[in-house]
Amino acid sequence: MMVQIPQVLDTQALRRMRETLLAAGWVDGRVTAGHQSAQAKHNLQLREDDPLARELGALIVQALLRQPLFVSAALPDRVYPPLFNRYENGGSFGTHIDNAIREHPPSGLRLRTDLSATLFLNEPEEYEGGELLVEDTYGVQRVKLPAGHLILYPASSLHQVRPVTRGARLASFMWIQSLVRDDAARTLLFDLDRSIQQLRGALPEHAALVQLTGVYHNLLRRWSQV
Ligand SMILES: O=C(O)CCC(=O)C(=O)O
Numbered sequence: 188m189m190v191q192i193p194q195v196l197d198t199q200a201l202r203r204m205r206e207t208l209l210a211a212g213w214v215d216g217r218v219t220a221g222h223q224s225a226q227a228k229h230n231l232q233l234r235e236d237d238p239l240a241r242e243l244g245a246l247i248v249q250a251l252l253r254q255p256l257f258v259s260a261a262l263p264d265r266v267y268p269p270l271f272n273r274y275e276n277g278g279s280f281g282t283h284i285d286n287a288i289r290e291h292p293p294s295g296l297r298l299r300t301d302l303s304a305t306l307f308l309n310e311p312e313e314y315e316g317g318e319l320l321v322e323d324t325y326g327v328q329r330v331k332l333p334a335g336h337l338i339l340y341p342a343s344s345l346h347q348v349r350p351v352t353r354g355a356r357l358a359s360f361m362w363i364q365s366l367v368r369d370d371a372a373r374t375l376l377f378d379l380d381r382s383i384q385q386l387r388g389a390l391p392e393h394a395a396l397v398q399l400t401g402v403y404h405n406l407l408r409r410w411s412q413v
């Protein structure tokens with residue numbers, strides 16, 4: 188399931204982040220790529236141990252965990268410290284699937300990538316191209332979102348970033364290990380949670396809410412791994 192999380196960062200936080208990133212130490216993006224995807228990758232990134240990446244990344248994770256939509260859709264167990272990338276001058280990332288297991292040596296963290304996410308840090312009008320193309324069950328989804336919005340998609344999906352032919356595309360990307368590994372089970376829980384929230388809004392006193400919330404937690408108990 189693909190889910191858009193709007194307004195993870197507000198205008199002020201975005202402006203500050205972009206100003207800081209302008210002066211950052213960008214390096215060849217192949218530093219974090221696996222053997223195969225390195226051949227398809229043409230962009231710039233901040234190193235995983237760059238103190239700036241770690242500081243800005245922590246702000247992003249904090250903001251994400253405050254978003255009920257993100258928590259409900261991802262059921263996050265561990266979040267990989269966000270990385271930052273920049274595509275310009277025709278830069279692109281050809282079709283690939285992200286590595287299943289990621290290590291983050293600076294923090295000693297290791298996780299299984301159940302979900303991948305991209306947080307767009309500048310406006311779509313500022314660059315030509317740079318769409319994230321994700322192949323899901325219903326075809327190829329083209330994603331190019333306003334600054335501050337995030338797209339969450341199964342890490343098992345083939346995806347690519349189209350060449351940026353004008354301007355520069357600035358983004359943060361990360362991986363999430365979910366409490367619920369199976370995408371279909373996680374999607375059912377997400378749909379159930381949204382229905383419960385809707386019912387709670389319309390009929391806050393309805394007795395079925397207690398029962399449905401119980402069903403949600405009993406399914407989560409069956410399907411989660413902690
Ligand atoms: O920049 C993006 O939207 C995705 C980047 C990506 O696929 C990756 O670095 O593995």
Ligand SMILES: [Fe+2]
Nearest residue numbers: 283284285346
């Ligand atoms: Fe990727």
